[in-house]
Amino acid sequence: LCEPSRDLASLCAQITGDALLFSMFRRDAPPAPCPFKGPLTFSYTRGHGQCGVPASSVDSCTSDSRLLFKYQACPDVQGTESSVEEVECIGHWKEGSTRYFVGRLEGSRALTDEDRYRCFAWERAREAEDNIDYRMAQSGDATCNGVFSAYDGSKTLRIKKVGSYSGCEFPSWVSNHRRWHALDRGASYSLAHHNTTLRLHHSHNSRAQPTPPGITQDDSEDGTGERAKVNYGNTEARLVCSQQREATSSKVVLVTHLTTGCTSGYVCTVLYRRDGHIIEMQQGSRAIRAVDACNSL
Structure with a gap:
């Protein structure tokens, strides 16, 4: 069946608003500063309840482009386990009130690019939310599909700052x-x-x-x-x-x-x-x- 060629404008007009977005990450992308710094603590859920006791933690590395996530297991919450994920940030952007960044995961489970790249959505917590500083959602695969906000993702985190160093200085x-x-x-x-x-x-x-x-x-x-x-x-x-x-x-x-x-x-x-x-x-x-x-x- 021969179909006449159409101009670019008519082709683009056929893309619907809910069309699937394809995420493309450059494999050799240089690292970029991560959006926040540790030490932080957090609770998380994979859809089966909040795991907050014992608290999990985030630490900054000496490089501003790396964060270390230490997940704790909650015996009474399904889908939780003790694990460590090192994330190298490679880019960030903002859509409305939600901020995004893409990270490369390093660890024993990050064997392929599909395992290694993840999309994160985060925002500062609203004033009405007690004892939370940030909310963050993480994609379940190497795309940003399904991560529409800091509340939607394969895994969501409620993050809190740890103490303060204010007032302490070297003599x-x-x-x-x-x-x-x-x-x-x-x-x-x-x-x-x-x-x-x-x-x-x-x-x-x-x-x-x-x-x-x-x-x-x-x-x-x-x-x-x-x-x-x-x-x-x-x-x-x-x-x-x-x-x-x-x-x-x-x-x-x-x-x-x-x-x-x-x-x-x-x-x-x-x-x-x-x-x-x-x-x-x-x-x-x-x-x-x-x-x-x-x-x-």
Whole structure:
């Protein structure tokens, strides 16, 4: 059957408003900043009830384009299980009041592109919703079909911010100099984000103690700009002031939130002022809860 050719306008006019949308994701797309930052907690549902106890969590990685979702299982809720998903954000846009982003999933189950790409819809929670900061929905496949809002998806999340770091900063005898370096020149340290965040860069390739105790002042470079990060064995990390436990004119004990790659936790950090241009730093082991960080140091 021979059908006469039609112009583009007439062909496009035949596309109905409810026609299926085809999602196309560039496989080599560069990462993009994720829309929100951890630490956060959330409850979730796959359509069989809300799983909120124990709470699941989201942590930011040192790269602003990555988030780590830690799902907890609820014994009394069908379809829930303990799992970890690392999401790399690759793009975002907005339709009305709903914002979208596309992420690449990394994990043991992300074996193909169909497994790896997911579409997310999110929005800030309405003021009437108590104890929720964001709502988010995730697609069940590598398309945005069925994700019409933050309430509709294969999986939906109710997300809440965790505490606040406001009011906690590094002492003035640290922040008076924006950049410091270790006595052996194996690490450099700089402050950012209004003296609340410390970036540590470990330049040695060895996996020896990453934070030499002797630190001297170096104002040759500007410490402003990106968020503070640390490099432990070629992995960037950042140290954020969370709580001040003790402070004198020459010593401060802080609970800090340490992120190395996509691994994070709370670390007790003790700083000693030895001279106007020399400080020492001591750190404990990583703890899951802030309340446990300084118990053993």
